[in-house]
Amino acid sequence: MGGAGDGGADGPAGAVARAPRTKRGERTRAALIDAAAAEFGEKGFHATGITDITRRAGVALGSFYTWFDSKEAIFRAVVADMSGRVRDAVAPRLAGVEGALAREAAALAAFLEVVARERLLYRIIDEAEFVAPDAHRAHYETTVGRIAERLRAGAAAGELRDGVGEVEAWAVAGMNVFLGLRYVLWAGDGDPGADEVVARANLLLAEGLGR
Secondary structure (H helix, E strand, C coil): CCCCCCCCCCCCCCCCECCCCCHHHHHHHHHHHHHHHHHHHHHCCCCCCHHHHHHHHCCCHHHHHHHECCHHHHHHHHHHHHHHHHHHHHHHHHCCCCCHHHHHHHHHHHHHHHHHHCCCHHHHHHHHHHHCHHHHHHHHHHHHHHHHHHHHHHHHCCCECCCCCHHHHHHHHHHHHHHHHHHHHCCCCCCCCHHHHHHHHHHHHHHHHEC
C-alpha cells in the first residue's frame, strides 16, 4: 500500500503502458485506469475482460490499445496508480510537521483516510502478488523506502534511537497496513476511531523507537 505515480513502467514482453502526450490523452488514459481499478477490485483480474474496462470507461475498444498492449499492462498501471495515490495523499500531510513521531502519526492518519476512500486498494495490491509480482514488490519497497528515510532523519536529529532504519520501516509499514485492514475495512460498532488508532499506534512507536 501503499508507491510511485503511474510510473509508465513496462512489464513483461507485450505488457507495455504508454504515456499520453495530450490533455485529452491523459483524460482517456485516466478513465481507463479508473475503470480498470473498479473492475479488477470488484471481479478480480482473471474475471475482468478488456471490454468490461472500456465499457465502464466509456471508451472505444481501439482506444484501449492506444495506451495499453494488454490486460496485464493496465493492471500494472492500476497498481502503480494506487501506490501513487497513497504517496500523494501522505506527502502533503507531512509538510511542516515537526518531529519524527508526529510525522509518522500524520502519515498513518493520511493512509487510513486513503483506505477509507480507496476501498479496493487491498484487493488490487494483494492480487498483484500473483498477477504482477514485481509491481507488488515495488509498491511495498518504495513505500517502505519513504518510511525508512523519515526514520533515519529522526535518528540523525536525535529524536529516535540510533540505528533505526529499514527493519523498523518494514515493521511500521506492516503495522499501518494491518491497522487499515482491521479498523477501516473491517471496522465495526464499538471499535476505536481513526484518531484513537493513530494515537495508540504512535505510542507504540514512541516506546519502541524513542530514546
